[in-house]
Amino acid sequence: MLVGISRRDLLKRASLLAMAVPGLATVLDACASAVPTAKAKILRVGWTIEPDTMNPLTTYSTEAVEVLQLIYDQLMHYDLDLKPQPGLATSWTYSPDGKSITYTLRSATWHDGKPFTSADAKFTFDLIKSTKTSAYYQWVTSMVSTEAPNATTLVLHFSQPQAFNPGLAVPIIPQHIWTGMDATKIQKFVNSHPVGTGPYKFVNWIKGTSIEVERNESWWGTKPAAAKVSWTLFQNEDVMAQSLKTGSVDICPEIPPTIWRGLSSAPNLKTVSLPSFSFHHIGINVSDNPKSGGNPLLKDRNVRLALSYAVDRQQLVNVALAGLGTPGSALLPAGFGEWHLDIPESQQFNANPAKAEALLTAAGYIDRNGSGVRTSKGGKPLSFRLIAIQSTSVDVAAAQLFRNACAKVGIQLKLTLLDANSLGNTVYNAQAPNWDIFVWGWDAGVYDPDYMLGIPLCNQIGANNDVYYCNRHYDQLYNEQSVTIDHAARLALVHQAQQYYYDDAAYIIMWYQDKLQGYRTDTWQGWQPVNGGMVLNFTRDNYLKVRPA
Amino acid sequence: MARFRYLGRKVAWLAITLYGVVTFNFVLFHVLPGNPVRLLARSGHLTPQAVAAITKVYGLNHPLIVQYAIYLGDLLRGQLGLSYTYREPVGTLLGQYLGNTVLLLAGATLLTIVLGVLFGVIAANRRGGRYDSLTVTTSVIGWSLPTFWTGLILVFLLGVWLHAFPIFGSQTPNAVYTSPWLRYEDIAAHLFLPTLTLVIVNIAQFVLVARASVIEVLAEDFMLTARAKGLARRRILWRHAVRNAMLPIVTSSALLVGLVVSGAIEVETVFSWPGMGLLVYNSVLNRDYPVIEGAFLVFAIVVLLVNFASDLLYQVLDPRVREA
Numbered sequence: 001m002l003v004g005i006s007r008r009d010l011l012k013r014a015s016l017l018a019m020a021v022p023g024l025a026t027v028l029d030a031c032a033s034a035v036p037t038a039k040a041k042i043l044r045v046g047w048t049i050e051p052d053t054m055n056p057l058t059t060y061s062t063e064a065v066e067v068l069q070l071i072y073d074q075l076m077h078y079d080l081d082l083k084p085q086p087g088l089a090t091s092w093t094y095s096p097d098g099k100s101i102t103y104t105l106r107s108a109t110w111h112d113g114k115p116f117t118s119a120d121a122k123f124t125f126d127l128i129k130s131t132k133t134s135a136y137y138q139w140v141t142s143m144v145s146t147e148a149p150n151a152t153t154l155v156l157h158f159s160q161p162q163a164f165n166p167g168l169a170v171p172i173i174p175q176h177i178w179t180g181m182d183a184t185k186i187q188k189f190v191n192s193h194p195v196g197t198g199p200y201k202f203v204n205w206i207k208g209t210s211i212e213v214e215r216n217e218s219w220w221g222t223k224p225a226a227a228k229v230s231w232t233l234f235q236n237e238d239v240m241a242q243s244l245k246t247g248s249v250d251i252c253p254e255i256p257p258t259i260w261r262g263l264s265s266a267p268n269l270k271t272v273s274l275p276s277f278s279f280h281h282i283g284i285n286v287s288d289n290p291k292s293g294g295n296p297l298l299k300d301r302n303v304r305l306a307l308s309y310a311v312d313r314q315q316l317v318n319v320a321l322a323g324l325g326t327p328g329s330a331l332l333p334a335g336f337g338e339w340h341l342d343i344p345e346s347q348q349f350n351a352n353p354a355k356a357e358a359l360l361t362a363a364g365y366i367d368r369n370g371s372g373v374r375t376s377k378g379g380k381p382l383s384f385r386l387i388a389i390q391s392t393s394v395d396v397a398a399a400q401l402f403r404n405a406c407a408k409v410g411i412q413l414k415l416t417l418l419d420a421n422s423l424g425n426t427v428y429n430a431q432a433p434n435w436d437i438f439v440w441g442w443d444a445g446v447y448d449p450d451y452m453l454g455i456p457l458c459n460q461i462g463a464n465n466d467v468y469y470c471n472r473h474y475d476q477l478y479n480e481q482s483v484t485i486d487h488a489a490r491l492a493l494v495h496q497a498q499q500y501y502y503d504d505a506a507y508i509i510m511w512y513q514d515k516l517q518g519y520r521t522d523t524w525q526g527w528q529p530v531n532g533g534m535v536l537n538f539t540r541d542n543y544l545k546v547r548p549a
Numbered sequence: 550m551a552r553f554r555y556l557g558r559k560v561a562w563l564a565i566t567l568y569g570v571v572t573f574n575f576v577l578f579h580v581l582p583g584n585p586v587r588l589l590a591r592s593g594h595l596t597p598q599a600v601a602a603i604t605k606v607y608g609l610n611h612p613l614i615v616q617y618a619i620y621l622g623d624l625l626r627g628q629l630g631l632s633y634t635y636r637e638p639v640g641t642l643l644g645q646y647l648g649n650t651v652l653l654l655a656g657a658t659l660l661t662i663v664l665g666v667l668f669g670v671i672a673a674n675r676r677g678g679r680y681d682s683l684t685v686t687t688s689v690i691g692w693s694l695p696t697f698w699t700g701l702i703l704v705f706l707l708g709v710w711l712h713a714f715p716i717f718g719s720q721t722p723n724a725v726y727t728s729p730w731l732r733y734e735d736i737a738a739h740l741f742l743p744t745l746t747l748v749i750v751n752i753a754q755f756v757l758v759a760r761a762s763v764i765e766v767l768a769e770d771f772m773l774t775a776r777a778k779g780l781a782r783r784r785i786l787w788r789h790a791v792r793n794a795m796l797p798i799v800t801s802s803a804l805l806v807g808l809v810v811s812g813a814i815e816v817e818t819v820f821s822w823p824g825m826g827l828l829v830y831n832s833v834l835n836r837d838y839p840v841i842e843g844a845f846l847v848f849a850i851v852v853l854l855v856n857f858a859s860d861l862l863y864q865v866l867d868p869r870v871r872e873a
Contacts, residue, residue, distance in 0.1 A: 044723045053637065055636065058636045132598045132602040133602045135599075137598070183605075188631060188636075190637045208646065208828070209718065209719065209823050210722070232722040235818075239717045239821070243722055249723065462597065
């Protein structure tokens with residue numbers, strides 16, 4: 001007998017469960033189970049997504065990096081202003097041509113007592129380069145050689161100048177543990193007890209429950225106040241928020257808007273809303289692939305501009321996001337500060353249905369049969385398929401608003417809701433992308449314009465490029481900025497690239513959502529607000545700098 | 550001799566069924582659309598070289614039939630593959646969750662069988678009385694309830710309104726225990742509601758089967774003989790009647806294991822109990838096919854082995870099977 005459960009059944013039940021559980025929230029308030037803890041020795045984080053692996057070379061999850069960044073030092077780290085500060089490297093210099101970076105390293109000790117030397121750092125970069133499978137490989141693709149002339153010096157040589165310093169991204173791993181592993185071995189290496197040089201040592205990971213690290217008493221930096229840090233996994237956001245209220249966790253780095261609002265009045269609790277490095281967008285299939293099933297009318301820029309003008313981004317923020325965000329425009333979110341291109345409102349393709357109608361009429365799209373839907377000169381209706389992720393309620397709400405706004409200018413959208421993986425598989429079916437328009441979002445993988453600017457590149461088709469945009473001029477702008485070290489010159493190029501992509505209107509960036517966090521004020525103090533979040537961000541300094549309240 | 554032939558036939562069927570399950574599992578998850586490498590890399594910024602290297606590491610560059618051969622070969626060597634999410638051998642991963650599931654399921658199964666048989670036998674003994682109709686009605690209501698719904702109702706009643714039991718996880722988050730006993734107490738408290746849910750939805754079959762078969766046995770001639778011999782009523786019931794009524798109960802027990810295993814997926818999800826069921830649920834959402842394949846295989850093996858064991862137990866309990 002086979003186990004009596006069908007997938008459809010399970011998913012159906014799961015969705016019923018999902019409907020029933022939010023109802024719990026109101027009642028859960030009454031359910032307290034506070035645990036008396038010793039006064040603020042452990043810093044306790046609560047979240048709802050479990051890390052994937054403790055292997056820094058194979059992880060793709062933000063949550064894993066959050067834990068690993070306390071265990072493994074990098075050559076450089078971001079401070080609380082997201083400016084580079086020394087890590088294992090006390091200083092770094094670029095060669096005049098920008099193609100070589102020399103790092104001066106400090107003396108440090110691995111968690112197992114062995115000394116750290118430049119050989120470890122050299123080994124790390126060489127390994128990532130030779131195995132190719134790590135997410136960090138993107139930072140060393142143009143690296144040609146590495147050198148460790150003495151125990152405290154590391155030199156990286158590249159074939160072209162490096163605008164982004166890879167020292168800010170790559171965790172340094174010990175040669176004596178990783179030596180001799182090939183790509184396959186590394187993929188299978190669980191790293192169940194990670195050994196780094198960082199401020200915290202790994203204690204344990206109880207799968208499905210929690211991860212714990214303890215302070216490294218022989219760390220080279222200023223010792224953090226928290227003797228331990230723990231991350232507790234919650235399967236349900238309501239229970240997580242409840243635990244924050246009752247004091248069994250100290251900080252929750254990602255809280256959904258409705259629950260976040262409900263927390264603002266709780267005693268000993270502070271909620272913060274910070275600009276993030278994320279956006280949600282409407283993506284339009286502009287694939288040149290002859291096998292693409294996308295509607296060819298979408299390759300007419302006039303149609304894309306009309307779609308963009310039809311929708312009011314402020315309304316999307318107000319309705320779909322409950323006001324907790326900023327209306328979107330350029331590819332880089334406002335959280336990126338000066339890198340973000342500020343397009344004047346008068347020049348944005350936004351909230352102007354009259355302009356949308358004028359554009360369509362001028363391009364020959366007229367309602368020829370009185371059905372309310374415009375048709376092209378060839379008689380093809382402006383009718384497109386729109387897909388969104390069912391469980392992402394903000395996207396569903398946005399898709400509905402978008403559909404209604406487009407109907408008013410004579411464009412018909414047929415909305416279908418899918419689960420996240422089905423949508424991903426549909427959109428990323430690079431051989432034959434058979435879809436017209438979707439809604440979803442992006443989160444920056446690194447605090448540098450490079451990552452998000454890299455999404456619409458020709459060579460990212462089959463990888464990150466979700467709308468199959470491919471434009472030589474854009475690629476050129478991207479390549480130029482990635483090898484420009486002079487800050488002002490690079491900034492100008494980054495702005496140009498954003499303007500160029502915006503003008504082509506393959507993306508309709510709806511909003512930059514806020515990162516909603518909450519923390520207790522009676523356990524730890526000194527949390528510094530940073531763009532992107534106090535924790536679960538590119539800086540680890542809040543973990544290291546908070547003090548007992 | 551006949552006994553060995555019987556055993557041989559059973560073992561052969563066991564092997565064939567297992568092979569069927571393995572193949573079905575493999576085909577089911579490999580014909581589904583989607584690019585596993587995309588799933589592996591989630592939102593990573595991957596270079597084409599990285600995509601090619603990962604594809605090779607997972608053997609996804611081979612045609613399906615070759616992948617199938619590799620999968621079977623790995624299975625024979627006891628390897629279930631690598632999880633797409635955790636990038637850890639599936640066997641190791643399942644091992645970390647198995648303990649919690651065994652803790653939950655063993656307790657629930659045992660309680661269901663013992664309590665079910667107890668209530669059923671008493672009901673049979675008081676056939677037609679108020680206790681009988683109350684037991685039968687209550688257990689049938691429990692049997693008709695969906696597992697996840699029962700769990701949610703218990704969460705409301707005993708967890709949220711009465712604050713009697715924790716409703717989430719296997720231990721209180723970040724609790725500091727002063728003695729190991731407090732820790733066991735905490736785990737036991739967390740076990741209570743999921744166990745109760747499984748007992749409520751599954752107990753009816755034991756109540757009904759035990760009741761029916763005991764009633765049947767009580768009507769047999771040798772019961773009259775026993776009473777004529779002057780044996781005590783209680784002794785007749787528990788030593789003579791129940792023993793003869795065991796056969797259908799053993800069958801039900803084997804079937805129950807299958808039900809409890811599938812029920813675990815729902816119960817563990819409702820109560821966030823970190824066991825195999827929750828792992829399967831999350832793996833379905835993450836499309837972590839190697840884990841689902843591995844977990845289903847473990848479930849199938851458990852169910853098959855229990856059925857096999859019950860077949861063997863038949864031989865011990867019933868001489869007629871031995872001769873057949």
